[in-house]
Amino acid sequence: MRFKLLLFLAFVFYSCATLRPPFEYEPKIIIAWVVKSDTTSYLSLQKNSSLISIASPTWLSIDSVGNLIADVDSNLLNFARQNDIPLMPLVVNHRFSVGVAEALLSEPKTRERVADSILKFVLDGNYIGINLDFEGPFVNVRDGYTKFVELVSAKLHNYGKVVSIDVVAKTQEKFEGWAGVYDYAELGEVVDYFIIMGYDYSGRLDPPGPVAPKWWVEKTIKFAISQGIPTRKIILGIPFYGRWWKEGTQGRGIYHPELQNVITKYGVKRHWDRKAKTPYLKFKDENGVENVIYFEDEESLTHKIELVHKYRLAGIAIWRLDGEPDSFWRLIEQKLRPKELKN
Template sequence: MNDVFSMSYLSFGNTSKYIEQVDKTKGNLNMVAPNYFELKPQGTLKITSQCDPVFIRHMHERGITVVPFLSNHWDRGLGRAALAERTLLAGQCADFIAMNDLDGVNIDLENVTDADREAYTDFVRQLRERIPAPKEVSVAVAANPNGWTKGWHGSYDYAELAKYADYLLIMAYDESYTGGPEGPVAGYRWVERAIHYALMKGVPPEKIVLGIPFYGRYWKIGQAVGGIGISNKRVDELIGQYGGTVIFDDTAKSPRAVMTISGGSIPAPVAGKVLTPGTYHIWYENNDSIRAKLSLRRQYNLKGIGSWSLGQENPSLWQSYRFWIQ
């Protein structure tokens, strides 16, 4: 087990799949955040079908804490409904955690705005009041390397959230995004600036967890909209199947694959889509780019590392992960 805090989100699968994904990490995680908590339309707690006491027991036997994440799946109306019902919702979360041997909650409400900033902070404050230590209350916050104060980025009052949360997980990914120009998902300097912003806002380094992506994005030449998500593991498989070249961008410290699928090739399914013939540019993460980002944890003496999401990585990562994170 690492001395440094290391967690990952679990979002795609069921209990048996989740246990398999955790075991592939070779003891490198000390917390997992499964997708057990969602929201009903009125903003109250909804427990997903994935929630399973068998999984919780298996993780505890491995010395791994289980901290479900509460998601609104980017639905602003749902996020605002939750904040409007925050007193009730905080109580529901606390009660369910206590009754089901869970180890806390990770709040992942996204795409509310600066208008919701105070309510968001107050929700986290109420959770901390209702959930006794040492159980965890943590918040996933948007990376904000540009210091934006409006819109989605403005909903997170880093300094105030850090007063109540055990840590803030900086979602240091989606520098490039669906519909945008091609580029790295988490370029090194962009990630470092996101850390600088949190520190500048007064968040202690021991309350910062750096979130890294286990996925990339692809752009097809000539196609109007690109930046579709693809797991790192699937990128490696496609390069093996179709060939192509991988260039490591020294500035972004990120790999970029160029791959051509010919007309007669076997179809390439990716997350419910099929890649049609053509040339693709794929920015993703490999062991070299992840190792570079893990060095930032050491450089800034951060609490630890989080990742979105388990099962999307190339399993070879875990062979050296313990050494890199330390």
């Protein structure tokens, strides 16, 4: 009986060690977000699965009364199981609503109930863990969010599961806006993956500009490190998208299939922003309206990958899979030599 108990404890210890990586490794972790509503996102996963360490499908949200709403894609799930791809589903506060976040995070009992629901979902589906992506300017419950992440981490770690968190990038401490809700130091201590969303420097309401300028991305990494987060935990979120501004309108996201159509239609040439280390297009359309598109290519991504190596980060997270060129994946294979994880 004693031998069986020791054998069981050894198995639990081994499982926890393998499911929760020690982060001291080369090559790097490659996390890829797969969007449920986008067919091209799933096709990209199928095409590039051998280079993806963990897939994070956007299946889950939580409503204002704490219900976990799951919209699991059975085709993706079956493909992942058949190809041994670890899944770490993403969960959001429904529509990034401030009201939802405040309702969920204000009361300890609600936080406990939601954390239990997440744990049950992960265990029932035998997922590698969960990706927490709560967003919005819910600064009034900043402390509640920290406590919630601590609670989720404690519960999932008891079963050897991984907890990752997506945080809006910031270069200094702030207690307002979308970035103000994240206590980097406290959150970085309890999670396994600390994913800095190194994009949206120029958002849809901003004037035309780079989505992820290298100088700014580097400052966000330095700030995270200054908060005591071990670099072996930090994952750099990189964009596989650009942003398109038409004169007099807000910016909107643009992915590579549409970008290539624009280049072909207007015959525009690529410009290079030397400070941002980012390419852009500038042209007038058939109506004489000025258009500006900032996007990513192999050169700009190379600059960001250099930061992963410079600061010895754990890897990258890609927002998002969506018809990106094969050259992006050749670059990832050459520069990062993706780490393969097994359930």
